[in-house]
Amino acid sequence: MLDKVEQKHGFIPRDISDEVARLLEVKLERLRRIQGKLDSTIRRDVQQHVSHWRNEEGNLIMILHAIQNQHGYIPREVAMELSRELGVKLARIYEVITFYHYFKLVPPGAHSLTVCNGTACYLKGSGDLINEVRAQLGIAEGQTTADRQIHFDTVRCIGCCGMAPAMVVDGKTCGHVKTSDIPGQVAVLKAKKEKVA
């Protein structure tokens, strides 16, 4: 719109530029208020986690579990607040997060498909299932589709070795899975497309 005004007048009149500046300031103020609210929510949540685990040995891991349970992953701004609150270097916190496969640094997908790759499942062909999921989703294990709808992972054993090869789709355990079952399972998840933040 400003381009058109400039084309028409050869410059942007003072009253218009003042109005644009005013509107931008109003928007910025609104954004500052939203950011302030987010910051204080993060601070309050982190303080609660820290005070709950303060005197426990190995509390960093327990707090990280609590944060991941709350958000589904460890957001960077929460890790930064935790570093401040505990007086532990941010690098140390990231060392722990990246050491354990369980912790995630990006939001999980709206849906999940996990193939068991423990010994029993491996012997019954879980490798083929994994390859088929990779082909169907176009991603590797540990990754989430670009639209953040489906997260694909593998695990060591889900305790259903008698049903090997097994996998878990959105929390539901499926046993005696065949490679030919994978396209259908993926199609069902794709059809459940959900809004992600």
Ligand code: FES
């Ligand atoms: S190894 Fe797959 S369920 Fe146990």
